[in-house]
Amino acid sequence: MKKVFSRPKSMKDAEFHYCPGCGHSIIHRLIAEVIDELGIQEKVIGIPPAGCAVLAYNYLDVDMGEAPHGRGAAVATGIKRALPDSIVFSYQGDGDIAAIGTAETIHAANRGELFTTIFVNNGVYGMTGGQMAPTTLVGQSSTTTPGGRKSERDGFPIDLSEMLAIANGSVYIERTSVHSPKHIIHTRKAIKKAFKVQMAGLGFSLVEVLSPCPTNWKMSPVRANELIDSTIIKYFPLKVIKDEVGKL
Amino acid sequence: MSEKKLLRGSHTIAEAAVRAGCRFYFGYPITPQNELTEYMSSALASVPGGVFIQSESELAAINMVIGVSMTGKRVMTSSSSPGISLKQEGISYLAGQELPAVIVNTMRGGPGLGNIAPAQGDYFQATKGGGHGDYRIIVLAPGSGQELADFTKLAFEYADKYRIPVMILGDGMMGQMMEPVEFPDPIDIDSLTPKPWVLGGAKGRASRIIKSLVLDTAAMEEHNWKLHRKHQMIEREIPQVETFLTDDARMAIVAYGTASRIAKGAIKKVRGIGLKVGLIRPKTLWPFPERFFVEMSRVMSDFLVFEMSTGQMVEDVKLSLEGRGRVHFHGRPGGVVPTPDEIAKVITTIYYKEKLDKGN
Numbered sequence: 001m002k003k004v005f006s007r008p009k010s011m012k013d014a015e016f017h018y019c020p021g022c023g024h025s026i027i028h029r030l031i032a033e034v035i036d037e038l039g040i041q042e043k044v045i046g047i048p049p050a051g052c053a054v055l056a057y058n059y060l061d062v063d064m065g066e067a068p069h070g071r072g073a074a075v076a077t078g079i080k081r082a083l084p085d086s087i088v089f090s091y092q093g094d095g096d097i098a099a100i101g102t103a104e105t106i107h108a109a110n111r112g113e114l115f116t117t118i119f120v121n122n123g124v125y126g127m128t129g130g131q132m133a134p135t136t137l138v139g140q141s142s143t144t145t146p147g148g149r150k151s152e153r154d155g156f157p158i159d160l161s162e163m164l165a166i167a168n169g170s171v172y173i174e175r176t177s178v179h180s181p182k183h184i185i186h187t188r189k190a191i192k193k194a195f196k197v198q199m200a201g202l203g204f205s206l207v208e209v210l211s212p213c214p215t216n217w218k219m220s221p222v223r224a225n226e227l228i229d230s231t232i233i234k235y236f237p238l239k240v241i242k243d244e245v246g247k248l
Numbered sequence: 249m250s251e252k253k254l255l256r257g258s259h260t261i262a263e264a265a266v267r268a269g270c271r272f273y274f275g276y277p278i279t280p281q282n283e284l285t286e287y288m289s290s291a292l293a294s295v296p297g298g299v300f301i302q303s304e305s306e307l308a309a310i311n312m313v314i315g316v317s318m319t320g321k322r323v324m325t326s327s328s329s330p331g332i333s334l335k336q337e338g339i340s341y342l343a344g345q346e347l348p349a350v351i352v353n354t355m356r357g358g359p360g361l362g363n364i365a366p367a368q369g370d371y372f373q374a375t376k377g378g379g380h381g382d383y384r385i386i387v388l389a390p391g392s393g394q395e396l397a398d399f400t401k402l403a404f405e406y407a408d409k410y411r412i413p414v415m416i417l418g419d420g421m422m423g424q425m426m427e428p429v430e431f432p433d434p435i436d437i438d439s440l441t442p443k444p445w446v447l448g449g450a451k452g453r454a455s456r457i458i459k460s461l462v463l464d465t466a467a468m469e470e471h472n473w474k475l476h477r478k479h480q481m482i483e484r485e486i487p488q489v490e491t492f493l494t495d496d497a498r499m500a501i502v503a504y505g506t507a508s509r510i511a512k513g514a515i516k517k518v519r520g521i522g523l524k525v526g527l528i529r530p531k532t533l534w535p536f537p538e539r540f541f542v543e544m545s546r547v548m549s550d551f552l553v554f555e556m557s558t559g560q561m562v563e564d565v566k567l568s569l570e571g572r573g574r575v576h577f578h579g580r581p582g583g584v585v586p587t588p589d590e591i592a593k594v595i596t597t598i599y600y601k602e603k604l605d606k607g608n
Contacts, residue, residue, distance in 0.1 A: 042451035045318075057457045063447040065318040066459035068341050071311035074303070078315020078323075079447065081299045082272060086449055104311065107304040 008032035010041045012061045021221025023178045023211025024053050027120060030184070031089070032060060034192045038199070043087045045079050047072045049096040051127045053120065056091055070101025073108035076115040087198060088115040095125045098134040098160040105164065109204040112169025116194045117206040119161065121175075121236065122213040130216035134158045137235055142216075157235060161208045165242035171203030173241040177210035179228040183238070196248040203244070210236055252430050257396050258423040261352055261416065262287035264400035265324050267434040270350070272299045272316045272323040274309040278331045279364045280420035281354035285326065306331040310338030310351075317347040318458050320446035322404050322437075326352035328420075329370050330361060332378075339413050340379030343475070344460030348407035350400070351385075352416045354423040357583030365583025366420035366506055371560035374417050375534040382472050384479050386414040387533040389504040391490070393427025395531070401432060408440070410482055417533060419556070421506040421585060479535075487530075487537035493519065494526030498604040499550035501595065502528045502565050506585065507554050513588030518595050524604070525595055533561070538568040545572035550602055552576040554591060556584070574602065 007013065010032040016025040035041050041062055048056040050069035057064035067075040072090035080088040097105050097119050105117070124142060125131040132142040132149060135157045139148040149157075165173050172194055176187040187209055194205035210232055212224035219227070255263065262284050265273070273288040285302070292298030299316075303309040309325045316323040327335060332353045342349050355370045357363040374387045386406050388399045396418070403414040447456055462468040492512060494500055501511040508529040515525050528544060528551075530537050541551075551573050553562040562577045569575065578594045580586045599605065 043449040045447050045449060054461055057459065061450070061455050063450050063456050064459075065315070065447050065457075066341075066345070066461060067314070068311065068337055071307065071314075071338070074308040074311030075315040075318075077301070077308075078272070078274070078312035078317075079319055080315075081301070081312075082316045082319040082321050082323075083448055103304055104308050107308065111301075 008036045010035040010061050012059055014058055016059065017055060018052065019215040021212055021214040021224055023122065023209065024120065026178045026184060027118065027187070027209055027211065028056060028059050030188045030191055031118065033188060034195055035062065037192065038195055040087050040195070043085065045083070045086050045088050047076050047079070047088070047090040049090070049092045051093045051096055051125070053091055053093060070096050070099070071104055072096065072101060073104040073113070073117070077108050077111070077113050080113060080115045084114070087195065089118060089195070090115065091118045092120070093126070094119070094121045094123065094133045094135040098158050102160070105160070106167060109164045109170040109206070110167040112203040114198055114201055114203070116198045118191065119206055119208040120211050121208055122211045123157070123232065124213050124216045126213050126216055134160070135236070137232065161206065161241050164206060167204070169204050170206065170242060171244040172197045172205040173208070175208040175210070175236060175238055175241060177228055177233065177238055179210065179212060179225040193248060197245055200248060210238070252428045254426055254428050255393065256283060256424055256426045257393060257418060258284035258354065259287045260393055260396040260429050261326070261400050262291060263431060264397040265350065265404070266291045266295060267431055268322065268401045268404040269435045269437045269440065270322045270324045270404065271295065271297050271437070272321055274301050274303050274312040274325050275327065276303050276306050276309055276331060278328045280356060281326055281328045281352070281423050283423070284352065284354070306334035307337065310335040313349050314338055314341060314347060317342065317349050318447045320443040322408070324350040324352065326354070328354045328356045329358050332370065332373070336373070336379035339385065340381050340383065341460055342413045343383035343385060344381060345458050346411040347413070347458070348411055349413045350403045350407055350416065351413060352418065355417065355419040357581070363583045364420060366422070366556065366585055367581065367583050368419060368505065368507060368556040369560070369581060370417070371533065371555070371557060374415050375536070375564070383475055384534055386410070386412055386482060386486070387417050388414065389417050389531055389533050390422065391505055391508050391529055391531070393425065393429045396422065397429045397431055406486065408443070410478060412478070412482070417505070419506050483535040486532055487535045487540065488532045489537045489540050490529040490531060492527035492529070494528065494544065494548070496524050497526035497548050498524045499552060499595070499599060500526045500528045500544060500548055501552050501554055501591070502530070502561070503554045504530050504533060504561065507556050510586060510588055510591055511554055514591035514595055517588060517592040518599070523596065523599050525599065530561070536564045536568065541565060541568035542572065545569055548573065550574045550576065550598065550604060552578060552595060552598055554578045557581045
């Protein structure tokens with residue numbers, strides 16, 4: 001029999017702890033596939049966030065160093081500056097990167113730090129049980145916005161990727177999604193491009209991935225994917241936000 | 249050894265760090281220690297592989313330190329009191345992940361924004377952990393320009409040897425004061441023992457994880473005991489004190505850093521009128537040289553702790569003596585630097601009150 005599908009080499013033989021329908025496992029796998037494809041497993045150092053995905057190091061078979069909540073960009077800066085030949089990525093959620101770690105992220109992008117960020121946007125604090133995130137949509141319920149997010153009280157969902165695009169040191173920023181096979185395939189391409197941007201030493205690269213959190217959105221995985229398609233991408237449009245590198 | 253150079257304290261630490269193989273420095277401006285950051289910016293620009301980043305915050309600086317430390321390279325950050333508070337998050341992670349790093353605190357008056365004058369109000373923060381969780385860091389208290397150089401080198405050695413953050417605890421006076429210093433020759437970075445735990449890509453070996461998250465409580469407890477055993481080993485191996493005129497002393501002033509220099513001046517004065525007073529200067533604040541105080545209690549009865557605070561180290565002196573001597577305290581908090589005359593008066597008052605002039 002011909003083997004047509006297998007675990008990427010850069011992925012450990014471990015069962016995901018993620019909830020059914022969660023986007024993290026898909027995104028982890030895409031990163032592992034890209035690492036394999038680029039043949040860079042021996043050079044990669046990853047930085048997991050605080051949150052559900054802190055356990056990324058149980059699944060990705062590369063060197064990984066844990067950062068305090070939100071400080072991924074600063075830890076990545078330290079590692080990459082110390083080992084310029086390594087390939088460094090931070091994996092960060094919306095609360096991690098767009099609330100508590102905003103300053104570190106904007107300044108790393110502005111310095112044009114040569115690492116890649118995978119920004120997983122699911123609009124909610126997952127690990128802590130579903131509180132409002134900086135990216136929670138107006139009207140969206142969470143455990144801290146019981147009647148839905150009100151902009152006059154809670155502010156608006158923050159467009160961090162667009163903010164990062166303003167920084168002169170960023171060169172490639174794209175927003176993708178993993179709510180359908182088509183979008184998953186495209187996300188993989190974007191992640192690969194971001195790593196290649198880093199490998200070519202061109203500047204800061206980031207892929208924001210819209211990702212479902214059925215557990216905290218309190219809906220089925222199918223309904224969660226539909227919500228991204230019908231509603232979330234209207235506020236967070238899928239697009240290349242900044243590309244100063246073109247084809248690689 | 250090279251020739252003597254006249255340098256201000258902050259520059260001395262910076263120069264000594266570069267000579268100790270530190271090629272990575274991250275910092276954020278804060279008075280009274282900006283000279284250290286500025287020196288590193290030019291020093292690291294002129295050595296191969298040197299990296300200097302003026303970070304966007306103290307938080308960013310200490311987390312850049314974490315990143316470099318994960319790769320095994322020698323790295324330093326520095327700040328003054330309010331900035332060190334911000335770094336405490338990262339220091340806790342460094343301790344939990346057993347990562348070496350050198351942190352300089354040039355203490356100023358506090359709490360809050362306080363002022364920019366020399367003070368010693370961060371003793372508790374430095375020696376009792378500082379951040380969250382059950383940990384200690386090594387705290388060195390230099391008392392002269394030469395010691396700033398020597399302790400900086402030692403700080404990097406201890407950090408690597410014990411895989412622990414090391415703090416150099418100075419103050420605004422130590423940082424600004426100019427003194428002659430003889431620097432050790434620069435080390436050969438390639439001669440340092442390779443660290444078997446670093447991140448650098450899983451080439452020809454299994455992938456590695458450096459983390460402080462331990463969800464299993466039994467494993468977390470064991471990690472805490474492991475850190476504790478390391479702390480106990482450090483407590484056995486590195487406590488250091490300087491004594492001055494203690495051989496015949498009936499009373500000792502206990503002071504560190506700038507306060508110890510003022511105390512020395514006061515002791516010289518009171519010796520002139522026949523008072524048998526000496527100085528005990530802890531050079532390591534954590535580990536605190538406890539056993540040494542027990543030994544001293546066999547030859548003298550009174551200990552006058554003098555700090556530029558309302559009294560912090562005095563608690564460790566009392567704990568060390570466990571009632572074996574009378575402990576007195578004199579403090580000047582808020583950035584006030586008293587004169588040797590003031591301290592001499594305090595010494596004299598206590599000396600006669602306790603009738604130390606009587607008997608043999």
